[in-house]
Amino acid sequence: MADKSNAESIIAETQKRISNAFDVFDHESNKTVDVREIGTIIRSLGCFPSEAELHDIIAELEDEEPTGFVRYEKFLPTMTKILLERKFRPITEDLLLQAFEVLDQQKKGHLEPEELAKYLTQEGEPFTQEEIDEMLSAAVDPDKNVILYKEFVSMMTFDDTR
CATH class of the missing domain: 1.10.238.10 (EF-hand)
Incomplete structure (x- = not known):
């Protein structure tokens, strides 16, 4: 049971980091950010995708009809998965x-x-x-x-x- 509790704690801490980073760029306080800020947010969280990888992430995050904005509810699960899988780690x-x-x-x-x-x-x-x-x-x-x-x-x- 301790392992489940520890995993939940790690997920909660990860999601708090994501939320804090997202909020910095949510200038309208409406749980959306300009799509052009996504790379900056992702890098601030310690992930360093190539431009092609970043483009793929953004395409996944944007709704079927790209509006130029990304919603928090789409960003959170995608970014949580990226962080927990330790994708796009920085070069040594x-x-x-x-x-x-x-x-x-x-x-x-x-x-x-x-x-x-x-x-x-x-x-x-x-x-x-x-x-x-x-x-x-x-x-x-x-x-x-x-x-x-x-x-x-x-x-x-x-x-x-x-």
Whole structure:
């Protein structure tokens, strides 16, 4: 019986986290959020789906007739399942660091902003200019005008202690 009680407690705590995150973006207090905020809400809960996966989640959440809004009663069960199944977990700090080291072919310990921007637009799922600008504003060392990626990686990794 203790296992059932523990499971119920975990579900209740998970749903409280989801509710709190959803409420931040429910600007009209009508249990709906703008569909464009769904990715932000999901990421705030420690899940990091690709853009394609996010698109699939949104398609599942929107009613048969997309209105541009997602209702809480649709979001809660879907997000509860995602969190309990530990889907879309963040990449580890070590793996992210390895990725930067692959890009740093001269083993300088840093990347030039233009170099990273090129990789982000020409390889894989391309970043938008706005995403690149936002990332570079956080990543570029203002004194050296380079990306000291070891520092950047430790700053941007998610502490997954849940």
